[in-house]
Amino acid sequence: RIRGRHQRRWLREPEIRRWGRDRLKYDMNWIKRLFGKRLPEKATAAKPARPPDWHLTLEDLFAEMKAGKRKSVGNPEAQWAKDYERSLIPEGTRFPRKGHRYESRCDQTVRYMTAWGAPFTGEGEAVLHKGEHVWIDNDPRDEEPLGSYALPVEYEKLEKRMVPQAERGNPEYGGFYFYFKTVDLNRNFTLIQTKFDGRGEAAEGDVRS
DSSP: OOOOGGGGGGOOHHHHHHHHHHHHHHHHHHHHHHHHOOOOOOTTSOOOOOOTTOOOOHHHHHHHHHTTSOSOOOTTHHHHHHHHHHHTSOTTOOOOOTTOEEEESSOEEEEEEEEESSSOEEEEEEEEOTTOEEEOOSOOSSSSOSEEEEEESSHHHHHHHHSOHHHHTSTTEEEEEEEEEHHHHHHHEEEEESSOOSSSOOOTTBOOO
């Protein structure tokens, strides 16, 4: 772990980079636990069935909370939203797995998140160019996930282009990452490798013809 706040200015650049990557992985796992967590239910209580006319996604629920229409987002509504959104995924969709490497089919605007040495997650918007690659570095929690976190293959190149210098130069900054919906990975990307480990151009698991 990184040393105390008053000592951070003395860390060498390699140490800062290692700490940042560790912090990034911690933040990504924390977010996974947050959104994958289900509220405890009484052992004798039956799981409420999703109403037939339910048509809200998780994004809709959080939008309602932001607008003041609800105080929080929790079960059973959160699970209904996930189930509903999963029902919209087309048949034959390939779900992301750890080691999957994707190539962008076009120039596309994407959102990224930034990790910090504090209980805070930043975000921004940038363009991912045609031919640039991202990969899934951790297995999603669900067998059929609605989406997955991903890292750019050319991490430092894209970080420099996408994340403002003012943020990258902040000693609390711990890295950046993406979140892509499963439908967008299938629509806007080509799966080119299934066993990528982030360390090179190994042909193992290459699915290109």
